[in-house]
Amino acid sequence: MRAAPSTIVVTGRRGQIASALGRTLTQAGFDVVLIGRPECDLVDAGAVRRAIAEARPALVINAAAYTAVDKAEDDSGAAFAVNRDGAGYVAEAAAQVGAPIIHFSTDYVFDGSKGAPYVESDPTRPLGVYGRSKLAGEAAVAEANSRAIILRTAWVCSSGGANFLNTMLRLAASRDELGVVNDQRGAPSFAADIAGATAQIAANILDTPDDPSLYGTFHLTSAGETTWCGFARSIFEGSAVRSGPHARVKPIATADYPTRAQRPADSRLDCSLVAARHGVVMPDWRDGLERCLDELFATPMREERAS
Template sequence: MRVLVIGRTGQIASELLPRLAAAGHEAVALEPPEFDMTRADHIAAAFDRVRPQALVNCAAYTAVDKAEDDRALAFAVNATGPGLLGRAARRADIPVVHYSTDYVFDGSKPEPYVETDAPDPVGAYGASKLAGEMLLHDAQPRSVTLRTAWVCSPHGGNFVKTMLRFGKERPELRVVADQHGAPTFAADLAAAAMALLPRLVDSRAGDAVFGITHLTGAPYTTWHGFAEAIFAGAARRGQPAPKVTAITTDEYPTKARRPANSRLDCTRAATVLGIPPADWRAGLERCLDDLLAQQLPNSGSACPATPGPAAGPAAMKDPTR
């Protein structure tokens, strides 16, 4: 199968591309500067050259706070781009796998969100991702959007890498404990795409597999609980394990509001797609093995934590992607 992958160096693409190659698929990955997903001519040229049989969009603008001041770019990448990709996929009659976010919800629901809950994003990032979902599915009904949350991996910037870096620098970290969700490892999201692609190629519009599906790790936790699990794993590997103090969201102010409830109900993924949520604790063990076997680079990724009682919030990119 020839698969066009939008994005090459992000967390999900970094996990997906080796899997595609190992399975014998021909994958072509495109990203800036040679490819601009907000330009129809770039997309048309890519389709003419690659002649893909399926498309996976791993690209996104994920700087949640920066998006508040840079709405135009956030909407161009997260909304216009998926819409244009959907149109090209419709013309080529190929299916699309796309990734979205819990930020399409405001986080006020007391229970986990299901796919039929009305979206209500409270920030530019979530609004742009919601617009992208709508434009994509309007353009190409043979699309699957996997809404996910709290993505981590050994690649790029994310919460796990940031915690490990802070853990080497400070004896105490203050981590938000009133935001609830489920860590999701990029390897599991890539595995989901691998499982879906053969089925999507053989399915026509109207098949139950198409549409929006929630897919995160399991079980639910908080950022504070996730941090404690990270440092417990690090300690088992001889790494520093600082004290992790629970704080509230109000004690960690950010430009964009974060959902207090990022829990997504993944029943549809298990029953319709045949992809149950993966246990993030197993993913964390694999991630720690990978990260601690190499020289850990500095991470510039966002996390809801401060590196100690006297330190201000870290200015970092959100770990949604």
């Protein structure tokens, strides 16, 4: 056990993963410093350097990102400024204070054509600007900091923020039926579970910071797999049990729901390497969904029972 709490800087502040990290790392006994806009914009290298130097962290976690996948197609400058340049600034600032960095990336670095879960060494081939900017960010982080961990995750959801789960519940409040894509496959991954796994990884590298096997690129998603359509059905089943909004789900093809950016059809990630190196095994996505719905409906349900 550490003699004193270690300080961890987390960028992103209001994002799903950053918010979950703030809670989880604090509960794990770390001193957490959340930084983000407006005080510290990732595209401002000087501001990033000053914020991290002032905190004097033992570890930096970069959870900030430009995540507007469709908008990025017409706003590539902003996507690359945050996801490549900003990530590099954070990694460099961490290196300057002697701190390792954990950086979050995405399944969108792959094109989804493998037909099986991707391992870390598989060739990357992003289909759109967002994926290309995140892949460039991986390279920038690895170049700027020799003690870097890159965690590729996917389909991130939580009880707060803009995500698929909350979008489905919002739409179901006013519609009886929703068409949802059924030919894109992956693993819904919940911010709280990602944060718990990251806390374990953080403890590992702070306990043995010179172990080279702990660094590199790792895949980190919930266990199991589904489609967006299957995910939507599970969301509504769980919501209905909790007296929340629900709707019928009609399976549709990707071609029936065109978007500005192309998505990978099969972005399942093999997470055996992070289990072998860090002892991290994520729970099944269905378990994460149940906990997320419990959190989402806890207050309304308690109020309803009391009335």
